[in-house]
Amino acid sequence: MQWTLLAEKLFGLDHGISAQDDFLSGTVQFEGAALTVIGTTNHAPIGVEMALKQARRVLDTLAQHPGRAILLLIDTQGQLLRRRDELLGINRAMAHLGCCIDLARRRGHRVIGLVYDQALSGGFITSGLIADACYALPEAEIRVMRIPAMARVTKIAEERLAELSQTNPVFAPGVQNYVAMGGVQAVWKHDLQAGLRSALRDAPTTDRRSRDGQSRGGRALAYAVAQQVLAA
Amino acid sequence: MSTSFAECSARQRVGLMLDAGSFQEWLPPSARVMSPHLAQLGVPSAFDDGVVIGQGLLQGQRVFMAAQEGEFMGGGVGEVHGAKLVGLLQRALRDQPAAVLLLAESGGVRLHEANAGLIAVSEVMRALLDVRHAGIPVIVLIGGANGCFGGMGIVARCADHIVMSDAARLAMSGPEVIEASSGVEEFDARDRALVWRTTGGKHRYLTGDCDVLVDDDVQAFRAAAIDALAQSRAITLDSLEREHRLLARRFHEAPEGADAAALWSQLGVVDALQVPDLDAPAIRGLRGALAASLAN
Numbered sequence: 001m002q003w004t005l006l007a008e009k010l011f012g013l014d015h016g017i018s019a020q021d022d023f024l025s026g027t028v029q030f031e032g033a034a035l036t037v038i039g040t041t042n043h044a045p046i047g048v049e050m051a052l053k054q055a056r057r058v059l060d061t062l063a064q065h066p067g068r069a070i071l072l073l074i075d076t077q078g079q080l081l082r083r084r085d086e087l088l089g090i091n092r093a094m095a096h097l098g099c100c101i102d103l104a105r106r107r108g109h110r111v112i113g114l115v116y117d118q119a120l121s122g123g124f125i126t127s128g129l130i131a132d133a134c135y136a137l138p139e140a141e142i143r144v145m146r147i148p149a150m151a152r153v154t155k156i157a158e159e160r161l162a163e164l165s166q167t168n169p170v171f172a173p174g175v176q177n178y179v180a181m182g183g184v185q186a187v188w189k190h191d192l193q194a195g196l197r198s199a200l201r202d203a204p205t206t207d208r209r210s211r212d213g214q215s216r217g218g219r220a221l222a223y224a225v226a227q228q229v230l231a232a
Numbered sequence: 233m234s235t236s237f238a239e240c241s242a243r244q245r246v247g248l249m250l251d252a253g254s255f256q257e258w259l260p261p262s263a264r265v266m267s268p269h270l271a272q273l274g275v276p277s278a279f280d281d282g283v284v285i286g287q288g289l290l291q292g293q294r295v296f297m298a299a300q301e302g303e304f305m306g307g308g309v310g311e312v313h314g315a316k317l318v319g320l321l322q323r324a325l326r327d328q329p330a331a332v333l334l335l336a337e338s339g340g341v342r343l344h345e346a347n348a349g350l351i352a353v354s355e356v357m358r359a360l361l362d363v364r365h366a367g368i369p370v371i372v373l374i375g376g377a378n379g380c381f382g383g384m385g386i387v388a389r390c391a392d393h394i395v396m397s398d399a400a401r402l403a404m405s406g407p408e409v410i411e412a413s414s415g416v417e418e419f420d421a422r423d424r425a426l427v428w429r430t431t432g433g434k435h436r437y438l439t440g441d442c443d444v445l446v447d448d449d450v451q452a453f454r455a456a457a458i459d460a461l462a463q464s465r466a467i468t469l470d471s472l473e474r475e476h477r478l479l480a481r482r483f484h485e486a487p488e489g490a491d492a493a494a495l496w497s498q499l500g501v502v503d504a505l506q507v508p509d510l511d512a513p514a515i516r517g518l519r520g521a522l523a524a525s526l527a528n
Contacts, residue, residue: 052476052480055476056476059469059472059473062469081405081413082490083410083418083430084490087486087495088486089482091385091404093479093483098390099467099475102361106365122383125386129350129351129354142347144346145343150344150346153343156275156344169347171269171347173347178347181351182351207355209355210315210318221311221312222315222351222355225312225316225319226316226322228259229259229285230319230322230326
């Protein structure tokens with residue numbers, strides 16, 4: 001879905017979100033409360049600059065609007081693959097963004113992630129995956145790599161991977177697989193406003209994704225193994 | 233006689249870093265807590281899924297420790313591997329050791345179980361930040377041949393302290409990935425000198441991306457870990473504002489292009505072209521003069 005259409009569906013025509021190149025930001029009103037919106041569009045690659053732009057908005061919200069909820073609108077192809085960004089410490093900039101979002105949560109801001117188009121790898125770890133909870137639209141795509149690329153890297157036949165992915169969500173892209181593994185809390189299917197309303201009200205503030213992954217049958221071991229460590 | 237950290241296995245590193253005989257492993261290989269996904273793919277599994285976790289003494293103080301085994305799937309994080317790290321961090325929150333030491337050696341998410349690995353890395357990140365916010369220092373030590381990349385490169389930068397050897401690398405995407413995606417003129421992955429100038433321990437130390445630079449010697453890593461004990465660094469709005477200023481200034485003021493020596497010169501290194509030839513003590517000597525430009 002185009003971000004403009006998404007913004008209109010969620011917040012009406014005068015939503016208050018603007019795009020500066022691939023960076024989205026704004027303050028919106030939702031059912032009587034102000035929300036900070038931070039996001040990316042056009043499958044933006046996340047480099048040092050984009051990570052810092054997002055972090056700046058999080059820090060401004062923390063400083064100027066204590067307690068205000070933050071909505072992360074996610075559409076990224078992953079981290080920017082440039083030598084200059086590596087030289088300048090792209091991992092440090094992304095960790096900084098993650099630490100800013102994490103501090104917002106600790107200070108009582110609700111932080112909701114929404115994958116409205118595409119979420120990949122590094123671009124996702126320091127956005128939706130470090131929010132209180134991450135949601136997705138049904139047509140969104142979430143992945144580390146597609147099956148053909150995974151077949152090349154792992155040297156396992158594409159047909160075999162496709163077959164295994166029918167029953168094991170760790171092997172293939174897809175929103176439903178991420179729901180099953182607990183990485184995505186829920187899919188917003190029809191009424192987007194209802195989705196956001198319930199997310200702001202019900203999103204867990206502690207990390208319960210491994211438990212969800214177990215109860216939903218998508219990640220059988222993550223929770224159990226951590227429990228074993230606690231009991232060892 | 234020094235022992236190369238890079239040449240040791242993860243389990244050897246743990247044994248040599250801690251007070252002799254003090255390490256107690258949790259979920260050891262005999263417990264055979266293994267990846268079900270690798271088995272499904274017919275790929276050889278490891279009895280510890282490539283990570284050693286447990287507790288021991290560091291100069292008499294109880295610490296928790298994890299060590300990733302780079303020889304197994306490049307230290308890649310899968311479901312079980314990640315869950316062992318998360319469990320260790322959750323247990324640290326409960327049991328309050330003096331510190332958590334993470335001997336990171338990883339290519340990031342294990343691609344054979346990529347979706348689970350990606351979520352696992354983010355769970356490690358959140359659990360690590362819980363420990364850090366509780367005032368228990370998390371010390372990341374990087375000295376393996378595989379470096380610390382991908383999601384683990386982000387996790388490392390969430391810790392209180394990073395110790396690296398000059399043989400180590402810390403970054404996001406590996407040079408091969410960048411070359412494959414953007415061409416050899418963007419990043420020649422076979423140019424080892426270029427790779428180390430861009431991601432190696434000396435570079436990370438001169439820019440302040442790591443806190444301590446040591447020789448490739450297990451005892452030097454141990455000494456650096458002891459020094460970092462009891463030095464928790466709180467994450468506050470102020471500390472994040474300082475970090476932001478530093479990173480923004482670095483980004484806006486960095487010389488054009490992607491040349492490490494130009495960046496070192498700008499930081500105040502007088503003879504930047506000499507840096508690759510200097511040993512760790514000489515590099516440590518340089519950083520004192522750079523303190524002003526690294527202050528955040």
